[in-house]
Amino acid sequence: MTRITISQAAQHLGKPVEIAGWLYNLRSSGKICFPQIRDGSGIMQCVAVKAQLPEAVFDALKKLTQESSVIVRGKIRAEQRAPGGFEMDVEDAEVVQRVDEEKPYPVSLKEHGPDFLLDHRHLWIRSRKQHAVLHVRHEVIKAVRDYFDSNGFTLCDTPIFTPAACEGTTTVFEVDYFEDEKVYLTQSGQLYNEATAAAFGKVYTFGPAFRAEKSKTRRHLTEFWMVEPEMAYATLDDVKRVAEEMICFVVGRVLANRRAELAVLEREVTKLEAVKGPFPHISYDDAVKTLQKKGSNIQWGGDLGGTDETLLSENYDRPVMVDRYPAQIKAFYFQPDPVRPELALGVDVLAPEGYGEIIGGGQRIHDLALLEQRLEEHKLPREAFEWYLDLRRFGSVPHAGFGMGIERCVTWLCGIDHLRETIPFPRMLYRTRP
Numbered sequence: 203m204t205r206i207t208i209s210q211a212a213q214h215l216g217k218p219v220e221i222a223g224w225l226y227n228l229r230s231s232g233k234i235c236f237p238q239i240r241d242g243s244g245i246m247q248c249v250a251v252k253a254q255l256p257e258a259v260f261d262a263l264k265k266l267t268q269e270s271s272v273i274v275r276g277k278i279r280a281e282q283r284a285p286g287g288f289e290m291d292v293e294d295a296e297v298v299q300r301v302d303e304e305k306p307y308p309v310s311l312k313e314h315g316p317d318f319l320l321d322h323r324h325l326w327i328r329s330r331k332q333h334a335v336l337h338v339r340h341e342v343i344k345a346v347r348d349y350f351d352s353n354g355f356t357l358c359d360t361p362i363f364t365p366a367a368c369e370g371t372t373t374v375f376e377v378d379y380f381e382d383e384k385v386y387l388t389q390s391g392q393l394y395n396e397a398t399a400a401a402f403g404k405v406y407t408f409g410p411a412f413r414a415e416k417s418k419t420r421r422h423l424t425e426f427w428m429v430e431p432e433m434a435y436a437t438l439d440d441v442k443r444v445a446e447e448m449i450c451f452v453v454g455r456v457l458a459n460r461r462a463e464l465a466v467l468e469r470e471v472t473k474l475e476a477v478k479g480p481f482p483h484i485s486y487d488d489a490v491k492t493l494q495k496k497g498s499n500i501q502w503g504g505d506l507g508g509t510d511e512t513l514l515s516e517n518y519d520r521p522v523m524v525d526r527y528p529a530q531i532k533a534f535y536f537q538p539d540p541v542r543p544e545l546a547l548g549v550d551v552l553a554p555e556g557y558g559e560i561i562g563g564g565q566r567i568h569d570l571a572l573l574e575q576r577l578e579e580h581k582l583p584r585e586a587f588e589w590y591l592d593l594r595r596f597g598s599v600p601h602a603g604f605g606m607g608i609e610r611c612v613t614w615l616c617g618i619d620h621l622r623e624t625i626p627f628p629r630m631l632y633r634t635r636p
């Protein structure tokens with residue numbers, strides 16, 4: 203008997219096959235029962251008729267408890283009314299492990315509170331909506347990699363234990379290393395990308411990043427995944443161009459391959475279909491003016507808060523690029539604007555529909571003396587950055603790059619409220635388990 207996944211059903215119509223999965227839901231009416239089986243690739247409605255099955259098999263199916271593991275065998279036919287469009291007429295079944303009804307599966311199909319669900323995250327990920335979100339996540343990651351791999355970028359992994367903070371000392375996790383040495387969990391692979399970009403020209407890193415953010419918002423995790431490209435001989439304009447191209451590519455892939463998941467999430471796909479270049483560009487100066495008109499109390503020189511980002515991105519039907527922030531609110535490494543040096547040659551990309559920042563990046567300082575000065579101004583330990591300064595001593599060139607938070611991007615594409623559902627096991631201020 204051929205074992206198939208539910209997603210392959212269409213290719214096996216009328217032939218005897220088996221599906222190995224778990225009981226998702228069950229309806230039963232005396233002489234017939236309809237177990238819905240999920241196998242990770244989809245959900246199959248099965249039809250078990252008492253008169254056509256050995257008594258033990260029918261009884262076992264009829265009394266099956268939610269999330270019991272089970273293998274069903276039978277023939278598949280098209281059935282428009284069934285979820286997924288197919289149904290299996292069961293000829294045989296084998297229960298692998300039956301969930302005890304005295305201790306039933308906790309994440310029943312009724313509504314549960316967010317804390318309960320997060321405590322049961324290890325089981326919650328089996329639910330349809332969560333499953334759909336994580337499928338979109340996979341698609342986004344695959345698309346991001348495909349984009350860079352097919353555009354001349356070399357993957358260069360960057361370390362997680364690092365000797366220095368990249369994005370400010372206030373949000374860095376310190377770790378005890380051996381023999382009294384302290385290291386930090388990486389906030390970003392950028393500094394290492396700058397080294398590998400000088401070796402390979404165009405590079406990217408994709409991995410976890412850590413931020414000791416004390417903020418309890420819908421947009422912050424303490425551990426998140428970030429893709430970071432970096433290009434030698436490149437400027438802020440290159441960052442904008444690549445960011446726009448990459449976003450359009452990723453959105454296109456999700457629309458092409460994950461329609462079913464977007465439907466489960468009741469995502470308005472027309473909103474995603476509108477995501478086409480060219481994206482609007484505005485300066486930080488103009489962003490502040492727009493926000494003030496919209497009632498924000500932001501002053502020039504202040505960072506855009508989450509609410510500001512939402513207010514601003516509501517104005518557009520596609521991502522908006524905000525550039526040239528005041529240098530004082532940005533990290534130490536930003537190249538200053540040649541005309542107005544108080545501004546940083548950086549850009550944030552804000553997702554539409556109020557989702558806020560998904561990308562941050564820009565052009566890096568390539569001048570040794572200026573970089574040395576910035577390290578001092580930011581009170582960063584010079585010795586930890588000696589190797590980084592070498593990059594300005596040996597063939598320094600203008601270079602630029604950016605980082606996109608995968609969870610921020612997936613939250614937007616899925617149209618959901620909270621970042622925590624876009625990663626299998628979220629880490630937040632008050633949550634480190636399961």
Ligand code: 4AD
Nearest residue numbers: 390392422423426430560561562563604605607610
């Ligand atoms: O804007 P950020 O801090 O930029 C950097 O880390 C640069 N070094 C990247 C680079 O140029 N190579 O972070 C980049 C992105 C943000 O736009 C956001 O999408 C995501 O990383 N991000 C977070 N996502 C989830 N939780 C957090 N606490 C995040 N902090 C940043």
Ligand code: MG
Nearest residue numbers: 550559561562
């Ligand atoms: Mg940022």
